[in-house]
Amino acid sequence: NAGVTQTPKFQVLKTGQSMTLQCAQDMNHEYMSWYRQDPGMGLRLIHYSVGAGITDQGEVPNGYNVSRSTTEDFPLRLLSAAPSQTSVYFCASSYHLGGRTDTQYFGPGTRLTVL
């Protein structure tokens, strides 16, 4: 198993540009999530999904969109990049059995800089 994969590893954007961060998992996990990690702030949840076609907002959803058309993929879209979105982005996945999410497995991260 490849586990959780993320592309790209690094990205530089100009203010106002849009882009999509890709996330895929091959563990047949129902639950997938996106976090951003900033110094001193820890990991903050952006959006999550408990299955294909179901998404919900986390702690810091503004400026980001997600969709979940398949179990394997959970892309994160930045609509109009801002310098405040400079961060390291992590995707994670886990089982979600009986309405309960198990512990999460993280991808390697995408380092995004917005100029």
Next chain:
Amino acid sequence: QKEVEQDPGPLSVPEGAIVSLNCTYSNSAFQYFMWYRQYSRKGPELLMYTYSSGNKEDGRFTAQVDKSSKYISLFIRDSQPSDSATYLCAATDNYGQNFVFGPGTRLSVLP
């Protein structure tokens, strides 16, 4: 106030020392508690996972949860230079749809 608080460190100890890492939390609904280890420029990886109050041991690592005081601890025995990393505590409720992470403690184990 963040729901999970953690001293960011950095914490430096000599090889072989016992390390104590701690977190506090404020949400009484939290039932599941986790410790993740994150090496520089890598994603977090799960170390320990406990439910409610009590201790759990795995090799050199012991996790403790005291729900009465809302206190989470991770102990590392016989610490090694390879333990040098940032340690994140996390908590979630019974439904597990919203994990809350502490900011992490950076640990350096010196040879």
